[in-house]
Amino acid sequence: MTRRHLHRLLLGAAALALVAVGLLRGAPVVAGNTYRLEGAPDDIYEEIEKIRDRKDVEAAMPLLEAAVEFSDPYLAVAAGEALRAMGEEALSTTLLKDAEFKKWWKKALKAKEDSEQIALAHVLGAWRHPEVDDGIAHLASGRRSVEVQAAGLYMAGRLAPGEGRKFPEAKKAIADGLRKGRNQEILCAAASAAGRWRDKDFEEALVGIVKGDRDDYPGLYAVWALKEIGYDGGISSFVYVASKSPKKTTLQANLKAITELATLKDVDELLGLSRSSKQDLRDAAVLALARLPWRSVRGRLPGQEKPSGAVVTGEKVARPVVEPLPDPKLDVPDKVLDRLIQIVREDSSWEVRDAARQGLLRFGKRAEAKVTAEMPALVNSNNTDAQYTAIELCGRFAVKSAYDDLLKIALYEQKDRALRMFAFRALEGVDPDRAVKDYVEAFRPRPKPKESELSAVRGLGYIRTKASFDALVDLVASVQPYSEDMLREGEFALERLTSHRFGRLRSAWTSWYERVASPFAPRIKEFDRAANRRAAMDKGLFGLTQATERAVEDGLRWLSRQQHPIGVWDGNEKGFGGVVNCEPAYTGLSLLAFLGAGYQGDHGKYNETIRRASEFLAATQFYDGGFPVTGGGDDSWIYAYLIGMAVWGINEAYGLTGDDTLAEPAQWGIDYMVRVQTPGAGWRYGPRYVQSDTSCTSWVLMATKMADMLGLEVAQKSWDGIDDWLERCSLDITGEIEKPEDLSDDYEHEVGIQRQFEAFTSYFELQGKDTRGAQKISMTAVGMVCRFFMGYKRSHPFQIGSANFLIKFTPEWMSGMSQDQNVAWYHYYWYYGTLAMHQMGGKYWRAWNQKIKKMYPEKQRQSPDELRGSWDPDPTVLNGGRIFSTAMSILSLESYYRFSPLLGEKGSDDGHGGGKDAGAPDGGGSGE
Incomplete structure (x- = not known):
């Protein structure tokens, strides 16, 4: 018999008899004075939620007794959160004074099974009661297995010390973990806890981990923790270590320390480092400079108060088709901007040049005069990458003096498709009205058009204005003897401009234009995963069934059990047959599955699973926004998949949890993907790979679209390249x-x-x-x-x-x-x-x-x-x-609610429609 698992009340013998014969399905069961919850995990979770909502103090003891036997950590976390909801004072005067509790407490701390100790750690960390200090410290002390200690340390990070709530023993255990950790799991767990505490007393130990010769992840985790603490002790020691050519893991940690921990006080040192003979040191230094204005806007510089509305988690209206330049209020000397310009002009590395490009764009109006003065000369540079960068900057900064050279490239460049595309887009920023006129004047009706005429028509598709739209409609609807090639090019240009194909009938185009609010800036509308899922389940929308939902929950439960304590999934262990050393991809993909079901990292079922996964991705991200790739190098068949899945996971976690500690990793991941994109195309097996493919490109595209919806910065050139690649395929x-x-x-x-x-x-x-x-x-x-x-x-x-x-x-x-x-x-x-x-x-x-x-x-x-x-x-x-x-498979089954249908353009639908006739079998979709 399957019971609904309620908290146990003391029943009489008659009630016990009724339960025994099955007449009280799911009613409380008594075994002496012991209350227990048991059975199906989902039933247990539901009953724990009821206990939490009722703040049922009488259920505290049976809940504790049952929780240490839960095999699923999310149930133990839920039990701890239910205890917390009962209130510190209420439990201090009842449960904690009870002799039965004290007896159980001693026994629980000495439990022989690691699984019981791990469950206990999750309960205590989620409970956060000051009286659990000794217990969580005991579990985090290393007296038991690595798994128990890691669980204890991670959950110690949730204790959140505050006024009147001190956890001195837990703090000591975290400090010991940082100093004496035996392996990377312990060091990462201790660094995670230190970062969550935001306690400067941990800084010295964390700095030592960054500079030490460690395994793959601890140094990166330590940098993340120092960032959360607000470290402002300077970057000199990290520069010293990085310059000594340490092994790759130590190098990456110290490069990340340079980019993540630099402040305005470090500007001079960064400028000096930007002249290093080592490319990665120059890159880190310039990225650090480039990120200062972004951080100032987001309120993430040490000691800075976060401005209101700094974190964007959704868009209600379409943004301008051409984004205005930012205007950060940041006091940096002009020599920073001069150095960034010099790097664009002279540096031998396209990576370092990209870092300088990011900086100039983020300094925005502050850099406008210098970009206007210097960039036009590079539009015709012999260095193709410098050309690309200069053209983009001229477009974004509306550099009028570059117009003639840009138009020449747009009309007459035939060998370098990407260069011509960059010029098309730049003209939109420099002078769109003039460009439309010059394009229209450049073509004539003739049996066989010139290549420059076809380019002029194509260029109109990159200018998102009514004038350009009208010019293209005039062309395709013209009675003049334009060639079929010209007319087809006009249709393609309209398609690029509007994402529609209405043929050559003027009335269809004008009717469409009149009824849409933002014809050239299509946006993915906001959606609420949890609400979508509830609606789909309640109404049986789109053909969803009880069986498909059970499959989702069973799949998520299996995935949660495979997660390592540090938050990672390893697809190649336990005979799973996955790819070796591909943890960021498996972690990002698994994280998407939990987020796809509407679960979040700050509350509810699987919140600890999601928190650790998103933290792992944020912490282990490399200094440039990338991740370690299989085989140790950049060239790998898994390259774009790994980066795309990992960054998409961070982006969704940021958007759906509102955790502002994920904003920077999400943005740096997008910056990295834009950096390594093959100019004018997509992605494949390495940075700016010689060839793109549709499969790799798709994962990155989805990450960029999620980022755009969240208000993160995505360069328009990236989508232009994707669009052109898809056209070719x-x-x-x-x-x-x-x-x-x-x-x-x-x-x-x-x-x-x-x-x-x-x-x-x-x-x-x-x-x-x-x-x-x-x-x-x-x-x-x-x-x-x-x-x-x-x-x-x-x-x-x-x-x-x-x-x-x-x-x-x-x-x-x-x-x-x-x-x-x-x-x-x-x-x-x-x-x-x-x-x-x-x-x-x-x-x-x-x-x-x-x-x-x-x-x-x-x-x-x-x-x-x-x-x-x-x-x-x-x-x-x-x-x-x-x-x-x-x-x-889980993500496929979540399609019923994961993304709202992207329907028409009025914006009036709720994302559900009726969902019956269009997607469900006869009789609805709620059955088996």
Whole structure:
């Protein structure tokens, strides 16, 4: 018999008898004077929540007794939070004076099983009662296993000492962990606790860890802790260590110390270091200078009070299409700006030049005069990277004197596609009205257009103004004898400008323009994961079922059990068959799965799981915003996946938890991805890799879009490159246009009726008329998702054509992928296909959902116990292993609520629509 697990009240013998025969399902059970909760984890959690809401002091003792036996840490944390809700005074005068408690307390601290001690640490840390000081210190002292000590230290970090609440013994245990830690798990846990306490007494020990010769993570964790404490002791010692060519782990920690801990007092030392013969030292120094103005705006400089509204966690309205220059109020000498200009002009490293670029952009108006004076001369530099940088800066700073050179590049550059693209975008910033006039004057109706004429039309698609829009509509709707090539280029330009394809009918374009609020600045609207999930569950929206939700919860429970104490997931342990040394990717992906279900890091179920995962990613991030990549170098097939998954995880954690300690790691991650993007294209196996691919690019795109929605800075050139790359990888379907009636905010509206054409996306750039396309099936799903988040609607013929192609390959467990698909990565395909088809709705989602709502619950492992809740990986090479397959399966099942449908452009829908006819089977979606 399965019981609902309520807290136990003393019952009479009659009640006991009733329970024994099963007449009181879920009623309290008494075993002498011992109260216990037991059974299914979700039932236990629900009852703990009820105890917490009632602030039921009588339940305190049975809750403690039960909690140390919980195998899932999130239950122990929930028990501690329930105790905390009862109030310190209430428990001090009842529970803590009870002889039974004192007896239990001694026994619990001496428990033989590590699992009981770990559970106890989670209870005590979440409880935060001053009387638990000795207990948490005992667990964090190292008298037991490494796992117990790490749990004790991590949970000591939650004690949050304050006025009237001191934890002297716990503080001593943290200090001992920093000084005497035997391995990286202990050192990381102690550094985490020190950072959470924000106590300057820990600074000396943390500095020693940074400078010492340690394992992969402790030094990085120590820098994170020093940043949280507000360290302002100068960077000289870190510069000294970094300059001595230490081993890579120590070097990375000290480089990170330079970038993260530098203050205005260190400006002169940073300027000197920017002239070092070692590239990484120059890079760190310049990045440190570049981040000072960003930190001043966000209120993150040591000793600075955070300004109101400094952290942005969502957008209610569209931002300007061209962002204004920032104007930070930061007192730095002009020699800083002079040095940044000099680096753009002279440095041999594109990485260091990018750091200087970031600095000039962030100093904004303060740097305007110097950029205006110096950058035009570099627009025609023989150094291509300096050219790229100068053109971007001229556009962002609206440098009028660069206009003629930029126009020349835009019209006549044919060899370097990226250079021409940068010039297109720069002209929008310099003088958009003049550029539109010059572009229009540059083309004429003729049977065979010049390349410069085609470039002029293409350039109009980069200027987000009404004048440019009107010029393009005039072109495509003209009765003049323009060539088909010109007209098609005009359609492409309109598509880039608006994300729509209405053909060559003027009335369709003007009607659309009149009814949209922000025609050139499509935004992903705000969404509330938790609210979306509740609505989907309550109403059975989109075909969600009880079985799919059970599968999500069982999968998350399995994932939570695989997390290491320091917050990381290792996909290659326990026979999981994953990629070696790929922890940031597995951690970012797993974190996304928890966040996708609406869970958060500051409260609720799995809050400790999420906190440790996001902290791990923030703490172990390298100085430049990247992460350690498999094999130790930058070139690896996992490179862009690892960076994209890790940064996407940080971004979502920042946005959904509101934890402002994640703002900087989120921004630095975006900066890094923009830095290493192949100019004018996407990402692949290393920084500015010679070739891009659609798969790698998709993960980074999603991270940048999440960052943009949160108000973080994403360079426009990054999206321009992605857009151009996707264009090169997509099958052109000119001739098919959008139907105005399909631009509906009603999710129940069917698109694609009686439209049978197909489209697809390839892994690599398509050559000529080759329609085979590498990894054609999975990449078409990827391409659809990318296009949705770049602004396409489900009414777009490319999305309809892609859905028509994919509908032939609806999910079948480990089968069904054959056409132009040399490797069958099923979990990968199902995830992207589910995201894409959910956005399409209608017949597409019905057909797709009928498969996944049965397949995932049926194929989820139920045995053995150590695999229960997981999904088996693909039966092919490089399948990512069990952590990957399980996280991807959970994310697929979260598609019912993870992202609201990106429907029309009025902004009036609630993201749910009806959700029945469009996505659910007959009779609704709440059943099995």
